[in-house]
Amino acid sequence: MAEFEQWVNLERDAKFVADGITSIERVGEAVHFKCTFKGNDLGSFRYRVVPEEEAEYSRKEKGRNPHFKLRSGKGSTTNNGAGETTIENTVKLPAAGGNKYKIEVQWMDKGGSTLKTSDTVVTRRRLFYQSIQMSGLGAGAGDIGGMESDMEADYWDEPRKYYVKLLKKASTTIPLIKTMRGEVVGGSTSIANLDEMLNAAKPQYALSTYDPFAFVLVWSNYIATKGSTVVNQTVNVAAPAATWSYAGTTFTLETGKFLWYQLDDTDDANQEWLRSIDCYYTDAAGRPSHLRIPRDRASIAGPAHRSLGGHSQIAIDLSAADMSVIRDHFVAGAGSIRFQVTVNVTIGWTNGFSLGGINLITVADKAVWDPRTRDGKAQTLMHELGHKVGMTPSGTGRLPRKPSCYYTGQGHQGPHCSKGASYNAATRTWAGSPQCVMYGASHAARPRTFCAECAPLVRKLDMSPTMPGFVVPLSNA
Amino acid sequence: MADPLRDQDFEQVPVGSFTPNACSPDVLSDHEFRGIRLNAPTQVLYDSESRDRLHQTFARVLVSGAYHLDSSYLDLREQFMPRVLLVAVDASTHEARAEHFETVPNAIEVESPLDALRLGPGDLEGRSIIEYFNVDLVRVLSLPEAEADYLVYAALGGYVSNVVRISVQKRGKRR
Numbered sequence: 001m002a003e004f005e006q007w008v009n010l011e012r013d014a015k016f017v018a019d020g021i022t023s024i025e026r027v028g029e030a031v032h033f034k035c036t037f038k039g040n041d042l043g044s045f046r047y048r049v050v051p052e053e054e055a056e057y058s059r060k061e062k063g064r065n066p067h068f069k070l071r072s073g074k075g076s077t078t079n080n081g082a083g084e085t086t087i088e089n090t091v092k093l094p095a096a097g098g099n100k101y102k103i104e105v106q107w108m109d110k111g112g113s114t115l116k117t118s119d120t121v122v123t124r125r126r127l128f129y130q131s132i133q134m135s136g137l138g139a140g141a142g143d144i145g146g147m148e149s150d151m152e153a154d155y156w157d158e159p160r161k162y163y164v165k166l167l168k169k170a171s172t173t174i175p176l177i178k179t180m181r182g183e184v185v186g187g188s189t190s191i192a193n194l195d196e197m198l199n200a201a202k203p204q205y206a207l208s209t210y211d212p213f214a215f216v217l218v219w220s221n222y223i224a225t226k227g228s229t230v231v232n233q234t235v236n237v238a239a240p241a242a243t244w245s246y247a248g249t250t251f252t253l254e255t256g257k258f259l260w261y262q263l264d265d266t267d268d269a270n271q272e273w274l275r276s277i278d279c280y281y282t283d284a285a286g287r288p289s290h291l292r293i294p295r296d297r298a299s300i301a302g303p304a305h306r307s308l309g310g311h312s313q314i315a316i317d318l319s320a321a322d323m324s325v326i327r328d329h330f331v332a333g334a335g336s337i338r339f340q341v342t343v344n345v346t347i348g349w350t351n352g353f354s355l356g357g358i359n360l361i362t363v364a365d366k367a368v369w370d371p372r373t374r375d376g377k378a379q380t381l382m383h384e385l386g387h388k389v390g391m392t393p394s395g396t397g398r399l400p401r402k403p404s405c406y407y408t409g410q411g412h413q414g415p416h417c418s419k420g421a422s423y424n425a426a427t428r429t430w431a432g433s434p435q436c437v438m439y440g441a442s443h444a445a446r447p448r449t450f451c452a453e454c455a456p457l458v459r460k461l462d463m464s465p466t467m468p469g470f471v472v473p474l475s476n477a
Numbered sequence: 478m479a480d481p482l483r484d485q486d487f488e489q490v491p492v493g494s495f496t497p498n499a500c501s502p503d504v505l506s507d508h509e510f511r512g513i514r515l516n517a518p519t520q521v522l523y524d525s526e527s528r529d530r531l532h533q534t535f536a537r538v539l540v541s542g543a544y545h546l547d548s549s550y551l552d553l554r555e556q557f558m559p560r561v562l563l564v565a566v567d568a569s570t571h572e573a574r575a576e577h578f579e580t581v582p583n584a585i586e587v588e589s590p591l592d593a594l595r596l597g598p599g600d601l602e603g604r605s606i607i608e609y610f611n612v613d614l615v616r617v618l619s620l621p622e623a624e625a626d627y628l629v630y631a632a633l634g635g636y637v638s639n640v641v642r643i644s645v646q647k648r649g650k651r652r
Contacts, residue, residue, distance in 0.1 A: 225581040227495030227558075227608065232508070234603030241600040243591075256548070256555045256591045256606070280508075305590060312590035336603070338508075347495045347558065348580030349587060356533050368587050409576050409619065411559070428560070428577055442585050468533070 098161030412440025
């Protein structure tokens with residue numbers, strides 16, 4: 001009695017006969033079986049494929065995706081009295097992992113006795129990946145191999161029957177991009193400095209042989225979004241506030257945001273965190289006046305909020321002679337002066353993302369000037385690959401049904417799972433403890449696993465060609 | 478006086494950026510202004526060529542916005558951006574779509590540096606901030622792939638922006 005693994009998502013191609021697949025017969029959704037008649041008598045029989053264990057697809061699911069159905073799963077055949085002969089038939093198995101099938105044969109004469117084959121076919125899926133690490137991530141990134149092993153185990157997951165075999169076929173490095181910036185620029189087709197990463201990774205793409213069953217995993221450093229904030233701070237020495245101070249001839253301002261600093265060496269050299277400083281005041285003649293303070297009078301001040309940086313204060317040196325009109329406002333009874341400070345700040349951070357069409361996901365090694373924990377990164381990896389393979393399904397097209405916990409929007413971009421958490425539309429806030437790795441934001445309670453409602457859908461995903469997340473290989477990006 | 482904005486000017490604006498640009502509303506020239514202002518193209522054309530290769534969105538319906546708010550407003554300690562609500566109403570069907578936008582997908586919640594200051598009641602008096610956003614309504618509001626005229630505005634607390642009208646049309650069709 002034998003059990004054969006059938007890799008149902010792959011195309012029947014000899015190149016996949018490797019890494020534990022020993023025969024082309026085991027590649028693809030189609031299973032051939034042979035019936036050999038040993039006698040000379042005319043014989044006819046019915047056959048049918050009998051599931052021993054099977055993920056259940058609804059009628060609607062089967063209606064919109066043929067890969068959710070068992071095709072040619074039953075029929076009848078005869079030897080036409082030809083004596084010892086062999087008849088071949090083909091059955092196409094559904095897309096899910098962990099299904100088990102046997103062939104049952106029933107003679108159409110002699111009392112219709114039934115014979116069940118002893119061999120079992122079990123369904124599996126297989127994807128290939130390449131790991132690309134940005135160089136110089138630091139010691140905290142050391143367990144990348146371990147996190148990738150976790151990902152492989154999590155997507156195989158025998159108890160939940162995902163049976164997605166992830167095979168790493170290449171490991172390479174690209175130069176460090178200290179911070180990948182989240183904004184999209186120029187028309188609708190390029191992303192600010194994401195192209196830098198794509199261009200670095202593209203020549204190293206080693207998975208073309210495996211397209212469209214391959215993806216690239218990039219271990220990146222920071223992923224942050226830059227924004228501008230204009231702080232208008234009215235200053236009057238008669239009414240001091242915690243957001244500013246004046247000592248000696250230095251004015252220090254708390255900007256209230258983390259400055260765009262220590263995220264890009266070129267930006268730091270260009271003092272990119274500062275856009276402009278203006279002062280508005282009333283001069284001795286009672287006229288509204290304005291003075292622009294040269295950029296070289298400003299510097300970063302105060303302690304870093306995090307282990308690797310994170311500054312929010314700036315100091316303005318007012319000691320030079322051309323600043324006397326400003327200094328004069330820092331004496332009792334001088335009245336008020338307004339500083340208008342325009343700074344570039346970090347306006348958002350993310351732990352990783354999955355590109356829509358391109359077969360690439362990335363996980364950030366650090367966030368908010370701190371190294372991320374191993375658990376946090378492993379969770380992000382699971383989440384982003386979840387997006388790549390179709391989670392959380394919308395119940396349309398080639399995807400399985402939409403779970404009750406499915407949501408889009410509500411402050412999060414993309415299809416996500418709300419299991420364990422609830423969204424208050426009035427206050428636009430989330431509460432509760434997320435129970436699924438596909439929850440749409442970082443949360444202390446978010447697990448590394450799919451919830452009880454999403455897990456069966458992972459098993460049911462169709463990973464055959466034209467998966468949306470895999471349509472554009474990195475080589476064509 | 479600056480030249481009036483043309484629809485093609487918005488094509489040069491980085492989507493998902495939060496810095497000022499040529500299409501950003503002017504909230505600097507009048508220091509007394511408090512509230513939200515929007516600028517947007519009057520017409521957005523789409524066809525098969527306009528589909529985004531990464532996000533697969535059918536078109537790019539960009540809105541450039543800016544706000545100037547007192548720092549003490551709503552006791553939010555200047556954390557206004559995540560609270561801005563974008564609203565688009567289909568002028569024909571009156572169907573309304575409303576959503577906050579993310580500064581970055583799956584954003585991490587980060588405490589404000591102001592949280593560490595133990596601010597007293599008067600510490601934010603006389604202080605205000607201006608910030609900018611440039612967002613794609615197709616992504617934020619999941620606008621359907623269909624021709625429509627949208628009335629778009631933004632709201633935060635008691636402030637409601639000006640209303641901009643954006644016509645989303647298939648390229649090559651005469652109206």
